[in-house]
Amino acid sequence: MAAPPIQSLVLSFEDARRVVEDHASRLSSRTTETAPLLHAAGRVLAESITADRDIPPFPRSTRDGYAVRAADLAKLPASLKVIGEIKAGPQHLPSTLNPGQAFAIMTGAPVPQGADAVVMVEYTSSQKADSVEIKKSVEPGENIVAQGAEAKHGNLLLDRGTRLNQAAIALAASVGRSRLQVFVRPQIAVLTTGDEIVEVDAEIGPTQIRNSNGYSLSVQIQQAGGEPVLLPIAPDEPRRLRQLIEEGLQSDLLIMTGGVSMGRYDLVEQVLSELQAEFFFTGAKIQPGRPVVFGRISSCGAGVPARPGAQAPPQHKYFFGLPGNPVSTMVTFELFARPVLEALAGASPSQLTFLHARLKSEIRVKPGLTRFLPAILSGQCEDSQVELVPWQGSGDIAAQARSNCYIVVPPDREHIAAGDWTAVTFLT
Ligand code: AMP
Numbered sequence: 361m362a363a364p365p366i367q368s369l370v371l372s373f374e375d376a377r378r379v380v381e382d383h384a385s386r387l388s389s390r391t392t393e394t395a396p397l398l399h400a401a402g403r404v405l406a407e408s409i410t411a412d413r414d415i416p417p418f419p420r421s422t423r424d425g426y427a428v429r430a431a432d433l434a435k436l437p438a439s440l441k442v443i444g445e446i447k448a449g450p451q452h453l454p455s456t457l458n459p460g461q462a463f464a465i466m467t468g469a470p471v472p473q474g475a476d477a478v479v480m481v482e483y484t485s486s487q488k489a490d491s492v493e494i495k496k497s498v499e500p501g502e503n504i505v506a507q508g509a510e511a512k513h514g515n516l517l518l519d520r521g522t523r524l525n526q527a528a529i530a531l532a533a534s535v536g537r538s539r540l541q542v543f544v545r546p547q548i549a550v551l552t553t554g555d556e557i558v559e560v561d562a563e564i565g566p567t568q569i570r571n572s573n574g575y576s577l578s579v580q581i582q583q584a585g586g587e588p589v590l591l592p593i594a595p596d597e598p599r600r601l602r603q604l605i606e607e608g609l610q611s612d613l614l615i616m617t618g619g620v621s622m623g624r625y626d627l628v629e630q631v632l633s634e635l636q637a638e639f640f641f642t643g644a645k646i647q648p649g650r651p652v653v654f655g656r657i658s659s660c661g662a663g664v665p666a667r668p669g670a671q672a673p674p675q676h677k678y679f680f681g682l683p684g685n686p687v688s689t690m691v692t693f694e695l696f697a698r699p700v701l702e703a704l705a706g707a708s709p710s711q712l713t714f715l716h717a718r719l720k721s722e723i724r725v726k727p728g729l730t731r732f733l734p735a736i737l738s739g740q741c742e743d744s745q746v747e748l749v750p751w752q753g754s755g756d757i758a759a760q761a762r763s764n765c766y767i768v769v770p771p772d773r774e775h776i777a778a779g780d781w782t783a784v785t786f787l788t
């Protein structure tokens with residue numbers, strides 16, 4: 361079938377992001393597997409985790425001190441009879457506390473019945489071994505976490521779709537889960553294009569460029585919950601490029617780099633069009649990364665069977681054509697490819713987040729593009745400062761490696777003065 365003409369469709373950053381999020385919201389993962397707890401770190405939870413008992417399972421002292429009845433401290437100093445000591449994990453639950461009595465108690469220990477507060481050890485002075493003088497009153501409930509205050513038996517703790525970070529793993533451990541159901545990682549094909557691109561350890565000619573994008577993308581794909589499938593480097597030649605694109609379409613998602621600009625040898629869109637691709641955008645008004653392409657190909661249209669091990673084939677295979685300049689590749693992956701990948705990984709959608717910091721030196725740009733410029737955020741707690749990393753444009757990986765964030769310049773701004781608050785994002 362002849363390739364339909366490619367309509368240029370350049371969207372604003374917000375519109376392009378919305379298109380991606382909209383498609384991502386209709387994707388999901390169905391394939392799950394069981395993973396030992398530590399292997400589940402970084403994976404996406406495929407079940408919901410509930411509390412196997414009240415948390416905490418008993419009223420817990422948050423301090424070292426004395427378990428008391430707050431009413432006993434109405435008059436100060438108060439002298440109370442110490443009737444025992446409760447440390448964390450006692451063999452038996454402590455007996456009941458009666459008026460005029462106190463228990464010495466340690467952090468994490470169960471507060472006895474009858475006690476309604478814990479006085480910190482700093483506010484006491486022990487005169488005799490079996491009595492304590494207390495110099496400060498307490499409110500009922502002070503220094504105690506009530507049984508079930510953090511969660512009641514059966515409450516939902518972690519929802520399906522949660523990315524399992526250290527806190528989530530700790531929570532699963534705390535409710536006795538040594539194995540978790542997680543989603544199988546989607547396979548993400550990475551296709552690097554360009555006649556000048558060679559593999560990292562190949563002997564290199566003076567005008568050749570080593571493939572760095574395949575590596576940055578593989579790292580980003582893993583961080584986003586996918587499993588990279590690296591294809592051979594595609595030359596700027598339509599037949600071989602088409603073969604490799606077809607191979608890439610066997611995975612759950614195809615991410616290409618290079619060959620999406622307006623040059624004579626930028627053939628990616630042409631070949632995708634021959635495969636009857638549907639394009640959602642062929643550019644976004646951003647810098648870096650303007651020529652970014654997003655679309656899909658119906659699986660039958662491309663005539664490609666699913667790669668063994670790939671998840672149940674959806675009707676469409678999505679693809680991204682990311683610009684080849686290394687900074688553009690990294691930025692456009694985060695801005696556009698990540699939401700689709702995360703959805704295929706079964707994860708609940710994550711939002712882009714922004715914070716504000718004072719600009720150290722002014723920025724002047726031409727208006728019209730949303731810019732994500734590599735920058736360094738520094739400063740103290742109440743005085744965060746940010747400045748652009750000097751760079752030679754979107755090919756400058758060294759500058760990006762020196763940066764730790766991006767300054768976001770909205771499309772209507774030409775100038776941001778030194779000292780102004782400016783938006784910053786981390787893009788992961
Ligand atoms: P392109 O998007 O194909 O026009 O490429 C833009 C620039 O990115 C060119 O300078 C390419 O040499 C460079 N480039 C493309 N692909 C890669 C890659 N995989 N690794 C490093 N640089 C690349």
Ligand code: MG
Binds near residue numbers: 553555618684
């Ligand atoms: Mg190229």
